Amino acid sequence: MLTDPHGRNVSYLRLSITDRCNLRCLYCRPEEWVFIPHEDILTFEEMIELAQAAQSAGVEKLRLTGGEPFVRKGFLSFVERLHTTCPGLDLRITTNGTLLADRVRALTGAGVNRVNISLDTLSREKFRTITGVDGYGRVRAAIEACLAGGIRVKLNVVAVKGVNDDELPEFVDFARTHDLDVRFIEFMPIGRHSRWNRDNYWPAEEILAAVKRLVELDAEARTSRNGGPARMYRIAGSGGRIGVISAVSNHFCATCNRFRVTSDGKLRACLFSDAETDLRAVLRDPGHTEDDLLALFRKAGRDKPLGYELLRARGKNAVCGRVMTAIGG
Ligand SMILES: Nc1nc2c(ncn2[C@@H]2O[C@H](COP(=O)(O)OP(=O)(O)OP(=O)(O)O)[C@@H](O)[C@H]2O)c(=O)[nH]1
Numbered sequence: 067m068l069t070d071p072h073g074r075n076v077s078y079l080r081l082s083i084t085d086r087c088n089l090r091c092l093y094c095r096p097e098e099w100v101f102i103p104h105e106d107i108l109t110f111e112e113m114i115e116l117a118q119a120a121q122s123a124g125v126e127k128l129r130l131t132g133g134e135p136f137v138r139k140g141f142l143s144f145v146e147r148l149h150t151t152c153p154g155l156d157l158r159i160t161t162n163g164t165l166l167a168d169r170v171r172a173l174t175g176a177g178v179n180r181v182n183i184s185l186d187t188l189s190r191e192k193f194r195t196i197t198g199v200d201g202y203g204r205v206r207a208a209i210e211a212c213l214a215g216g217i218r219v220k221l222n223v224v225a226v227k228g229v230n231d232d233e234l235p236e237f238v239d240f241a242r243t244h245d246l247d248v249r250f251i252e253f254m255p256i257g258r259h260s261r262w263n264r265d266n267y268w269p270a271e272e273i274l275a276a277v278k279r280l281v282e283l284d285a286e287a288r289t290s291r292n293g294g295p296a297r298m299y300r301i302a303g304s305g306g307r308i309g310v311i312s313a314v315s316n317h318f319c320a321t322c323n324r325f326r327v328t329s330d331g332k333l334r335a336c337l338f339s340d341a342e343t344d345l346r347a348v349l350r351d352p353g354h355t356e357d358d359l360l361a362l363f364r365k366a367g368r369d370k371p372l373g374y375e376l377l378r379a380r381g382k383n384a385v386c387g388r389v390m391t392a393i394g395g
């Protein structure tokens with residue numbers, strides 16, 4: 067088990083499959099961006115080796131993210147191989163949902179039965195404004211296909227004042243009528259060109275207060291030890307839940323259980339820290355063994371920061387330089 071000086075254990079790894087994406091969400095990355103060169107991206111074989119090493123180090127849950135994981139050619143066969151090679155690893159995916167609708171059966175066959183889908187608006191027009199693409203219908207179709215196919219869905223909504231604060235009632239209604247989790251994520255000041263500012267930042271407590279004016283909420287206890295940072299509330303009389311991820315206002319770093327690996331093989335012990343450990347160099351060294359990777363994991367664990375301290379120290383700048391599409395969220 068990987069532990070750090072703050073008494074935290076790492077049991078959850080987020081692996082970015084690619085930094086490429088078919089959307090250009092305004093809160094996530096700048097219009098123009100230089101992608102990581104192809105040869106620097108880990109091969110699927112390298113990713114599988116990494117997942118095996120992580121499992122040996124005590125990782126129980128692996129989230130595949132991006133960029134958009136489904137844009138990478140061969141992604142589904144990779145998931146299948148991962149499922150076979152690392153039985154027992156809880157496989158999850160975070161996706162924008164645009165390429166998902168007709169892949170649901172293949173996903174369940176590959177052992178994935180929980181998917182987090184990002185959707186920041188319930189308006190087709192606004193979707194186009196936020197993402198630059200007319201893809202709203204495809205995401206809605208993916209949600210319906212997942213629910214019909216037995217995949218549990220959580221919706222991720224990045225809460226941006228002046229963009230989607232007017233849609234709170236519609237999202238609450240969506241959670242209630244679809245019996246699913248809708249989680250509002252505080253907009254984080256990530257990436258050198260972040261559009262984050264005090265005016266568009268919508269704090270979780272304000273969101274919760276506004277939801278409580280609409281419906282009665284019952285706080286839910288955390289049940290999974292590999293769970294994420296969301297605080298969840300059940301909408302009274304419904305199977306739907308509302309959650310907040312208060313990454314800026316109310317840090318959850320004291321219980322942080324995760325590492326991240328970027329698609330170019332850099333281990334980040336904290337989302338907010340650009341301190342990275344180069345796993346790719348080890349993976350591409352013909353003489354390497356799993357122990358070499360484990361030694362790097364342990365070292366990164368020992369140096370894992372408390373992200374909120376970095377947030378506090380950032381002044382007016384973004385908390386880190388890498389963009390979200392490259393880190394994986
Ligand atoms: N600051 C911070 N934000 C996080 C962390 N983990 C996830 N997030 C953010 O939470 C949002 C939702 O992330 P997801 O990819 O759905 O993952 P998750 O919330 O861990 O998912 P579950 O395992 O289903 O709870 C994204 O914006 C992430 O950047 C974390 O450790 N620190």
Ligand SMILES: C[S@@+](CC[C@H](N)C(=O)[O-])C[C@H]1O[C@@H](n2cnc3c(N)ncnc32)[C@H](O)[C@@H]1O
Binds near residue numbers: 132160182390
């Ligand atoms: C970087 S995306 C990658 C996976 C996939 N493309 C998607 O959108 O779900 C992972 C998560 O990060 C969230 N995200 C991106 N930029 C963010 C920001 N600046 N603040 C908060 N969350 C952000 C997205 O909404 C998404 O839920």
Ligand code: SF4
Binds near residue numbers: 391
């Ligand atoms: S990586 Fe996800 S959040 Fe970022 S632009 Fe793509 S779809 Fe949007």
Ligand code: SF4
Binds near residue numbers: 338
């Ligand atoms: S900010 Fe860093 S330390 Fe805090 S919860 Fe997120 S990843 Fe963990």
